[in-house]
Amino acid sequence: MKPEDFLMGTHQTGWLEHAGVPLFVSDTRLRERKRLPRAAARWANDSGGFTELQKYGRWTVTAREYASRVRRYRDEIGNLAWAAPQDWMCEPIVIKGGRVGRQVFAGTKLSVLEHLRRTRDNAVELSMIAPDLPWAWAVQGYEPDDYLRCADMIEEAGIDLTSQPLVLVGSMCRRQGTAEAHRIILALRARGLRRLHILGAKILGLRRYGHLVTSSDSLAWSADAFYAAQKHPDNRLILCGGSHPKGGKNCANCLTYALQWRERVLATLNTTAMTSNLGVAA
Template sequence: MRFYLGTHKRHWVKTAGVPLFISARTWRQTRTLPRAVARHAVDSGGFTELQRYGRWAVSPRQYVSEVRRIRDEVGMLDWAAPQDWMCEPAVIHGGRHGDQYFAGTHLSVAEHQARTVDNFLHLREIAPDLPFIPVVQGWELPDYERCADLYEQAGINLAAEPVVGLGSVCRRQATSEAAAIVTTLAARGIRLHGFGFKTLGLNQCGPHLASADSLAWSAHARRRPAMPGHTTHRNCANCLPYALAWRTRVLASLPGWHQPPLDDDPGPQAA
């Protein structure tokens, strides 16, 4: 399993030395992009798009242009997520949930799945040179099985893909429900990427994941004083040393028989 450290600091690709997971929104509207020295993957920023607008405000061609620029100028890109449609009830129905407001798509789970598959097919059609991955979306286990079937019906053999994203699971990653979804899809021979998986989720599902990412270190740091010697900031929510130390602790806490490497490795991912 490859573990991507989530970050909103794009310049970390020059110094972090570990796989990074960075949203396309972070790369957007930047004149000069840094050159990467470690592998990274691109998150489409879909959750924010649907939360704010209840739809995708970025066109597929604009997104393709952004990902191509990242691949060419930053380099070392493993893959990019498609413009998928999350299936959490808050995303669909809208309204206020905790301290977040959702515009709501007011569509069905089935429609979100159809749009997710259609977008992936469209991105591959207009940009076959770019490493877009399919994402399986749903809410309950039968939803995910149905979404996987939609890909198969469209001629996409998910078991032959280097990696397949698993959507709408991160907020319940440590539950038996999430474990059932992961194990069922993994039993199909699908190499899954777990979006937003942290310690509990990795302990529960890690053996069945090809890769995972997490930005949880930043919220973790925001609730604590800065590390000793870090006198220039009140907390370490934007701090690379803190993020790397957190990553090391998370990976070291996993059972040894499925620990990912603490440092980056070339891996079999797309170039």
Template sequence: MLGTHMANWLWDDDPRLDGVTLFISRNRLARRVSPFPAARRDWALDSGGFTELKDHGGWRTTPEEYAAEVRRYSKQLGRLLWAAPQDWMCEPWVISGGTIGGQHFAGTGLSVAEHQRRTVENFLELQRIAPDLPWIPVLQGWDLADYERCARMYADAGIDLAAAPVVGLGSVCRRQATEEIARIVDYFASRGLRLHGFGVKTDGLADYGDQLVSADSMAWSVGGRRNPRLSECTHRAKNCANCATYALRWHQRIVNAPPRWRQADLFAA
């Protein structure tokens, strides 16, 4: 999936975007008051939970309000593949607060186990409120033992994760320990879970992308902001942080790249 903050790409008539599945944050849709045009391509919805917990230390939107929002997006836009629940990320800085990488975190003051309990509880509540909408369960944690505990919470609630079309894997996008994440992915993929990796780094995709059914990333926008504007681009912006040409070129490069283990074989040849 191509993660993007450009919500208009959902309905833009640019034919280059056709066939590309987009990943959009609720934060980019919730501001719009007027009806949405019909989407021209498939997409999935991120709940915007990281920003919510980072800035406010908790969810300000009730499950009922969130479900109503998602129903509006699904009805007006259409082509919604799935929507993430109001999950609770488990990074230490999300829990403890402070300033990390120049970003201030309010901190929740809760435990990893409590974040997991609230994540599972929210998924169950959203299913109860709006069973017609395509909610996906999300595994949250920090180390493998945490994720195993979260999986048991779902099992205890009667949710068979192996039967779910997609299971989100949270709290991985801002982590540097790619090998640790690879072990977590391998553990659950080997048990038949069809995983979506939220914000997986490029290195992660090379290492374990073949064990995910999907992943999203905004790395293209960061690169577009830091690198010189593409010579063929005619937009007024000084960089390509919002540029479909840059995003699609990045996306194709990632999609076409062989896994790292295959790269080694190619270089050896």
């Protein structure tokens, strides 16, 4: 994975104008803006599926509404590399509902198979509504066979995933450092899907198999800064070595820290990739 293919997730939409690195920005943030920023670098659009399914257990945004906004982002922000479809994550907590830490999940109460069908059907609908937009296809699942079944379902709809410039892999963020996640990636590659993007990547996972994927995105820098500050009095911990405007107590919204974090991650991944390519690490 090349440095330019590691997308830094952010909820600060204004960073598109001046961060100068590839970003991953959610529709849930951009839709709130009347005036959109102009992108200084390549970026990709997150559909906001995690938030939708977590809060509501369903999509409250129609494909036509979403496509209309993505067209606006492409035209007004510029530099849009690709946009994620409105896919359906397949983790048990998303389907059954419940609580993880401070997050409460409504639960879709559907089967994994139905999530796969809806993931495929939405991507097909988006490509028909707006064939001019740079949609990326996504495969979802929980067990390795689920991902292969999702790929089969998409190809049965007439889409050759092996020829796509990028295929997104979802429902991986809670287990990306595991052997199972590694097996999922290997299974997809063996099926001919070589240009993979891991949604919501964890750095532990990328250290293990980053050399096997084309790109990834991560918002982990913000959570790292926030939780590090929780261990200090008054939740105050400045990690970037500078000072924050408006009295910010930590670096959870700090571009300087985010860029520093990104450089450290890329340095680590480059070292891991070198050893992997030499056959030292799998």
